Amino acid sequence: MSRAFRAEIRENLPLNRNHKLLTLAPLDPMSEPQPGQFYMVEVHEGFDPLLKRAFSLFRRTPQGMQLMYRLQGRGTAILGNMRPGSVINMLGPLGRGYPLPAAGETPIIIAGGIGIASVFSLIETVPARAHVIYGARTRDDLFMLNELKEISKGLSVCTDDGTDGQQANVLQMLDQVLGAHPQELADAVVYACGPRPMLRALSVMTKAKDIKAYLSLEEHMACGIGACLGCVVRAKDTGTAAEDKDRQGTYQRVCKEGPVFDADGIVWE
Ligand SMILES: Cc1cc2nc3c(=O)[nH]c(=O)nc-3n(C[C@H](O)[C@H](O)[C@H](O)COP(=O)(O)OP(=O)(O)OC[C@H]3O[C@@H](n4cnc5c(N)ncnc54)[C@H](O)[C@@H]3O)c2cc1C
Ligand code: FES
Structure with missing residues (x-):
């Protein structure tokens, strides 16, 4: 399965002055994420900034997932202004997550x-x-x-x-x-x-x-x-x-x- 998919923003909820919780519903098939894995999220206005930004899986939801993020610079400022209904391009889940504890640990x-x-x-x-x-x-x-x-x-x-x-x-x-x-x-x-x-x-x-x-x-x-x-x-x-x-x-x-x-x-x- 391709790791690229589109997701619709369902909610972009302010948690405090500089943190937000993004609720997403994938529009394409998406692989099951493991705790500790992350996504590259495309945030741009036109071609600026060009790069995707990395965000961890915060929580899986029945409809998709949530990401929690801190407003840091230009990329997260653009993400912070995105409204429910907007569609973003994502890549993931990426990387190696946390190895789960063994039974006795x-x-x-x-x-x-x-x-x-x-x-x-x-x-x-x-x-x-x-x-x-x-x-x-x-x-x-x-x-x-x-x-x-x-x-x-x-x-x-x-x-x-x-x-x-x-x-x-x-x-x-x-x-x-x-x-x-x-x-x-x-x-x-x-x-x-x-x-x-x-x-x-x-x-x-x-x-x-x-x-x-x-x-x-x-x-x-x-x-x-x-x-x-x-x-x-x-x-x-x-x-x-x-x-x-x-x-x-x-x-x-x-x-x-x-x-x-x-x-x-x-x-x-
Ligand atoms: C694997 C991974 C998971 C992450 N998960 C989260 C998360 O769940 N929530 C969250 O709020 N933040 C997370 N971050 C940090 C997040 O990627 C940066 O805060 C974000 O890229 C900043 O983008 P910006 O354009 O707003 O900031 P700018 O400062 O304008 O970004 C400039 C450049 O620096 C990079 N950058 C800036 N800060 C960081 C940073 N701390 N780590 C890595 N690259 C950085 C950006 O990618 C960009 O290329 C994660 C980073 C990594 C590597
Ligand atoms: S971000 Fe390119 S190799 Fe890791």
């Missing part, structure tokens, strides 16, 4: 800011199993808290300014959650999406604690299908390449081999 799913867009469908996929840690700058940047409470085993919220949950960061919250459930979380596996410094610090912490972790990375993307090499990061692959043996990693495309990588394999530069 307990998922700890961590979102920083708009990172919730990537992990929400993963939390839905493991109902009542995941300890969810959700951090944002301030209360106004936290979304879907009631839904998250319903679908998770436990929800820990933190904000930088203390306006909701604890005034802490997600690493401090992870320490607390691990300390509160030492036996249950002996077989924990961490999944996370958020700002790069958060992911980098998480990879150090999970490695020190010998916890398996999968991180979803963001890189600037042009093609989204592995052709332009514009999105490479250094990461270990299957361990067969010579470079992997001395832990230098090989160049991997975030859009193709990622966006989700084993934290242990990422070479942070």
Whole structure:
């Protein structure tokens, strides 16, 4: 099945001053997405801007899907102004999503800011199993808290300014959650999406604690299908390449081999 399809905008709902929730209904056959996969969405006025923009699957719906996005620059501003009934061109689902936890493993799913867009469908996929840690700058940047409470085993919220949950960061919250459930979380596996410094610090912490972790990375993307090499990061692959043996990693495309990588394999530069 082709990964290109058209979708009609059913709703483009403001969540706060700079975040929106886009509800889409595909007009062409579309492949079933996995949590952590993403779409390239064509946003342009005429030929400006030319590139597609990457957005994670937020949630599958009976009629199609939802994407949650933050107004960032020109592309998302154009998307933000699109009305219900408009038709957009999309490509996807793309990339490798989150490997699901094994039967005996307990998922700890961590979102920083708009990172919730990537992990929400993963939390839905493991109902009542995941300890969810959700951090944002301030209360106004936290979304879907009631839904998250319903679908998770436990929800820990933190904000930088203390306006909701604890005034802490997600690493401090992870320490607390691990300390509160030492036996249950002996077989924990961490999944996370958020700002790069958060992911980098998480990879150090999970490695020190010998916890398996999968991180979803963001890189600037042009093609989204592995052709332009514009999105490479250094990461270990299957361990067969010579470079992997001395832990230098090989160049991997975030859009193709990622966006989700084993934290242990990422070479942070
Ligand atoms: C795999 C993946 C999944 C993503 N999922 C989401 C999501 O679910 N919700 C969401 O709000 N955002 C998501 N992003 C980030 C989103 O793609 C950018 O915010 C968006 O492309 C910005 O476009 P713009 O034209 O508004 O901004 P501009 O700053 O004008 O964009 C300029 C250029 O930079 C690129 N760019 C800017 N910011 C980023 C960024 N953070 N990451 C990668 N490229 C960037 C754009 O693609 C464009 O080529 C995701 C990015 C990736 C790589
Ligand atoms: S965006 Fe072109 S190779 Fe990844």
